[in-house]
Amino acid sequence: xxxxxxxxxxxxxLSAACSSLNTDILVEIGIMTAITLxxxxxxxxxxxxKLLICYVLMLLxxxxxxPVMPQTVVSxxxxxxxxxRSFFPTIMCIVLLYRNTKVSQMTAxxxxxxxxxxxxxTLAVAVRYIPALKEEWLHIREAMKMRTVSAGVRDPFRRMCxxxxxxxxxxxxSAINTSDELSxxxxxxxxxxxxxxxxxxxxxxxxxxxxxxxxxxIVTAFCVWREYGGAA
Amino acid sequence: xxxxxxxxxxxxxxxxxxxxxxxxxxxxxxxxxxxxPKRFAVLIFGIxxxxxxxxxxxxxxVIGSIGVILLSFIAEAILGKxxxxxxxxxxxxxxxxxxxxxxxxxxxxxxxxxxxxxxxxHGIDGTIVEQMRQMYGMKWLxxxxxxxxxxxxFIGIAIGKAIMKKHLRKAGLV
Amino acid sequence: xxxLQSVSFGYGEDMEKAPExxxxxxxxxxxxxxxxxGTSGCGKSTILxxxxxxxxxxxxxxxxxxxxxxxxxxxxxxxxxxAAKVSSVFQNPKTQFFNTDAESxxxxxLENRGMPVDVINERLEMTxxxxxxxxxxxxxxFEMSGGEKQRIAFASAYISDNDIIVLDEPSAxxxxxxxxxxxxxxxxxxxxxxxxxxxxxxxYYLEGVADAVLYIAGGEIRKRYDAVDFFSMTDDExxxxxxxxxxxxxxxxxxxxxxxxxxxxxxxxxxxxxxKKHIVQNxxxxxxxxxxxxxxxxxxxxxxxxxxxxxxxxxxxxxGVIKYNGKALSARQLRRLxxxxxxxxxxxxxxxxxxxxxxxxxxxxxxxTLPSILCETGLSGLEDRHPQSLSDGQKQRLAIAAAYTSGRxxxxxxxxxxGLDYRSMLLVGKLLKKLSEKGVISIVVTHDTEFIESVCxxxxxxxxx
Numbered sequence: 001x002x003x004x005x006x007x008x009x010x011x012x013x014l015s016a017a018c019s020s021l022n023t024d025i026l027v028e029i030g031i032m033t034a035i036t037l038x039x040x041x042x043x044x045x046x047x048x049x050k051l052l053i054c055y056v057l058m059l060l061x062x063x064x065x066x067p068v069m070p071q072t073v074v075s076x077x078x079x080x081x082x083x084x085r086s087f088f089p090t091i092m093c094i095v096l097l098y099r100n101t102k103v104s105q106m107t108a109x110x111x112x113x114x115x116x117x118x119x120x121x122t123l124a125v126a127v128r129y130i131p132a133l134k135e136e137w138l139h140i141r142e143a144m145k146m147r148t149v150s151a152g153v154r155d156p157f158r159r160m161c162x163x164x165x166x167x168x169x170x171x172x173x174s175a176i177n178t179s180d181e182l183s184x185x186x187x188x189x190x191x192x193x194x195x196x197x198x199x200x201x202x203x204x205x206x207x208x209x210x211x212x213x214x215x216x217x218i219v220t221a222f223c224v225w226r227e228y229g230g231a232a
Numbered sequence: 233x234x235x236x237x238x239x240x241x242x243x244x245x246x247x248x249x250x251x252x253x254x255x256x257x258x259x260x261x262x263x264x265x266x267x268x269p270k271r272f273a274v275l276i277f278g279i280x281x282x283x284x285x286x287x288x289x290x291x292x293x294v295i296g297s298i299g300v301i302l303l304s305f306i307a308e309a310i311l312g313k314x315x316x317x318x319x320x321x322x323x324x325x326x327x328x329x330x331x332x333x334x335x336x337x338x339x340x341x342x343x344x345x346x347x348x349x350x351x352x353x354h355g356i357d358g359t360i361v362e363q364m365r366q367m368y369g370m371k372w373l374x375x376x377x378x379x380x381x382x383x384x385x386f387i388g389i390a391i392g393k394a395i396m397k398k399h400l401r402k403a404g405l406v
Numbered sequence: 407x408x409x410l411q412s413v414s415f416g417y418g419e420d421m422e423k424a425p426e427x428x429x430x431x432x433x434x435x436x437x438x439x440x441x442x443x444g445t446s447g448c449g450k451s452t453i454l455x456x457x458x459x460x461x462x463x464x465x466x467x468x469x470x471x472x473x474x475x476x477x478x479x480x481x482x483x484x485x486x487x488x489a490a491k492v493s494s495v496f497q498n499p500k501t502q503f504f505n506t507d508a509e510s511x512x513x514x515x516l517e518n519r520g521m522p523v524d525v526i527n528e529r530l531e532m533t534x535x536x537x538x539x540x541x542x543x544x545x546x547x548f549e550m551s552g553g554e555k556q557r558i559a560f561a562s563a564y565i566s567d568n569d570i571i572v573l574d575e576p577s578a579x580x581x582x583x584x585x586x587x588x589x590x591x592x593x594x595x596x597x598x599x600x601x602x603x604x605x606x607x608x609x610y611y612l613e614g615v616a617d618a619v620l621y622i623a624g625g626e627i628r629k630r631y632d633a634v635d636f637f638s639m640t641d642d643e644x645x646x647x648x649x650x651x652x653x654x655x656x657x658x659x660x661x662x663x664x665x666x667x668x669x670x671x672x673x674x675x676x677x678x679x680x681x682k683k684h685i686v687q688n689x690x691x692x693x694x695x696x697x698x699x700x701x702x703x704x705x706x707x708x709x710x711x712x713x714x715x716x717x718x719x720x721x722x723x724x725x726g727v728i729k730y731n732g733k734a735l736s737a738r739q740l741r742r743l744x745x746x747x748x749x750x751x752x753x754x755x756x757x758x759x760x761x762x763x764x765x766x767x768x769x770x771x772x773x774x775t776l777p778s779i780l781c782e783t784g785l786s787g788l789e790d791r792h793p794q795s796l797s798d799g800q801k802q803r804l805a806i807a808a809a810y811t812s813g814r815x816x817x818x819x820x821x822x823x824x825g826l827d828y829r830s831m832l833l834v835g836k837l838l839k840k841l842s843e844k845g846v847i848s849i850v851v852t853h854d855t856e857f858i859e860s861v862c863x864x865x866x867x868x869x870x871x
Contacts, residue, residue, distance in 0.1 A: 016283075075360050083354075102507055142753075146745070147756075151768070168259070173405060173752060185504075187460070187489065189518060193519055196520055198526065
């Protein structure tokens with residue numbers, strides 16, 4: 001099952017709102033379960049077992065290990081474990097968006113929503129560039145492994161500078177080349193055509209979108225109520 | 233993300249997160265502002281923190297995200313439409329990273345009690361929350377954070393410019 | 407159909423600088439396929455850019471003369487209107503797609519034009535069946551090989567009804583199998599009556615497709631050949647022009663191990679290689695002698711690059727050891743012993759000048775050595791240039807020089823010559839031969855039969871298991 005871009009974006013924003021509002025771990029587990037279920041019925045690759053295991057581990061660390069751990073360890077781990085854990089619903093929603101949205105679909109939807117073309121194009125290219133960036137980073141790391149780039153530099157601070165430079169320079173160079181080549185490819189395919197583009201994959205919001213949006217809204221409202229009104 | 237995780241290790245380091253992050257943002261800022269002469273580049277840069285603030289709380293969050301947008305617009309306006317010169321980039325970058333030191337830290341310093349109680353409720357260890365309560369109680373520290381962030385942005389931008397000059401411009405790429 | 411009238415162009419505003427191309431006059435009839443050839447930097451790509459509108463829309467500079475399409479000048483035509491007349495395919499398969507799935511990618515240009523969805527779908531069906539890309543249709547762009555990506559790029563040019571198709575070195579990053587595939591697409595386009603302008607280094611696959619050949623040198627059209635005359639040129643004539651081979655041929659180099667009285671320097675025994683948990687080679691044996699230049703060939707997925715990475719110490723073989731002079735080496739030791747020239751050499755150039763790049767690992771090198779190294783690598787006079795501003799061939803040689811001067815005894819090269827013209831290829835070959843006299847072993851993974859024949863002493867064939 002695939003939902004609309006807009007639905008995913010609303011989900012991301014609201015899930016982040018819930019994370020910061022909600023303090024009840026049971027509610028959070030409920031939200032996580034719902035998102036995981038949604039991932040399971042979404043496109044292939046939306047469900048990432050590793051992420052879920054990560055979440056469960058953090059949960060266990062916080063509620064099983066912390067009470068029995070020495071105080072120093074707890075104070076060292078508490079902030080990262082708790083903070084990252086509570087943002088997991090949002091991370092999961094971002095994964096959903098990323099795995100279920102085609103770039104062409106995103107562009108078409110944004111154009112319908114009258115987002116300025118400049119924003120849409122830059123965003124499309126940026127989204128497209130993220131996976132390439134990772135690959136490039138690995139290549140540069142390997143190239144650096146093959147050469148002792150900081151040879152002959154004694155001073156640790158300067159060594160660090162040299163390493164930083166060696167990592168950044170090829171990355172920037174390739175980013176610049178890539179962006180030039182991508183924009184050449186984009187303009188020769190009429191990306192700046194002022195007529196409204198069509199999209200084979202564009203669909204208006206459907207019943208499933210409204211259902212998911214409705215559930216999300218209710219959960220958020222529940223979190224708001226818990227925090228600001230009612231029993232608290 | 234990774235950076236945020238490292239910086240969050242203890243209450244004491246978390247406060248310098250804006251400074252460290254702004255260092256890297258500074259480097260990137262130079263490249264983006266020189267290479268993407270199109271408008272909206274900075275705005276897109278600002279979308280993620282804006283959404284973050286928006287999501288992170290109700291009234292404070294909305295004010296925060298409006299603040300980020302405002303700062304991005306000012307930063308964008310300083311850059312101008314033409315290819316920006318060095319001074320403009322520095323000023324614009326300094327304005328832009330204010331979002332981290334001012335808006336990002338506003339809740340911590342202005343509503344310290346609420347912030348700490350929330351942290352406690354989320355399950356963060358009591359000792360750390362006490363550390364934070366003490367630290368954010370010292371309001372002058374906010375000025376230090378803002379100054380440190382500005383300084384780091386400045387250094388980041390300087391490094392970005394150095395790379396620009398030493399490599400990218402020499403290689404004829406920009 | 408298409409006409410260029412005394413077109414000249416120079417990058418930048420500097421009037422003093424020599425223009426990139428000057429006085430280009432050419433006219434192309436509908437349905438013709440024109441091949442532009444010449445050495446690197448001769449201006450053939452620049453000519454293409456004036457046709458597809460990248461010059462002056464994206465790259466500004468001093469442009470004179472006019473391009474006419476169907477009798478109308480393209481001078482003040484906006485880019486998107488031109489995009490509805492001229493389709494382009496570029497050389498780098500990685501940087502010309504925007505979508506993550508093949509179908510959206512093919513139809514992207516039509517969607518931008520606002521064409522109704524059912525028309526697009528109809529055309530998509532037609533394109534997919536005519537170009538025989540059914541198997542790629544639902545594949546993710548990120549899982550595709552370079553050749554497959556390039557076929558999708560061709561398909562997105564094909565699906566538009568644009569009469570003019572501009573191809574800028576579409577084969578530069580491809581292996582022979584992928585080139586055969588794109589050959590089929592080019593032939594199909596021609597059959598459909600499209601007008602094709604193609605700039606290429608690799609010429610052999612265009613025999614029978616190209617109608618006329620323009621030889622470009624120094625930014626000018628030097629000669630116009632009919633295809634028949636061009637492809638019947640003798641080998642000496644085409645070498646004189648600095649062009650790559652014109653016909654397909656098989657490698658005639660031996661796979662036999664040479665008879666040696668001394669012991670092999672580098673030996674690998676019982677090596678098992680895996681790529682992403684998938685075993686590609688089992689129980690592989692390999693040895694290399696003093697100063698040998700060995701070509702490693704084989705089909706895609708046979709583990710050539712994995713073998714090279716294992717030798718470089720970047721990945722560990724699943725089983726087996728690599729020995730140098732009889733001593734087993736760790737990955738770390740291998741990384742200090744071997745120099746790797748990556749397929750994309752841009753990743754390994756770190757410094758701000760050619761001089762500093764060579765001195766990066768040995769800052770203590772004496773003043774006398776540097777000029778002689780620069781001279782041997784053909785980089786004299788370039789020592790102050792930024793490495794990223796060099797041509798591809800110069801970058802390759804710089805990477806080799808940097809590896810050699812830092813005392814690497816074994817050079818590993820991954821597809822060093824795929825995008826190089828004849829002269830640059832010869833220069834890389836010459837450099838390897840010089841180093842071979844000094845005892846350096848070179849191991850080259852390549853598809854380039856011409857390069858193998860000119861430098862390699864023997865080849866090592868890896869078969870897919």
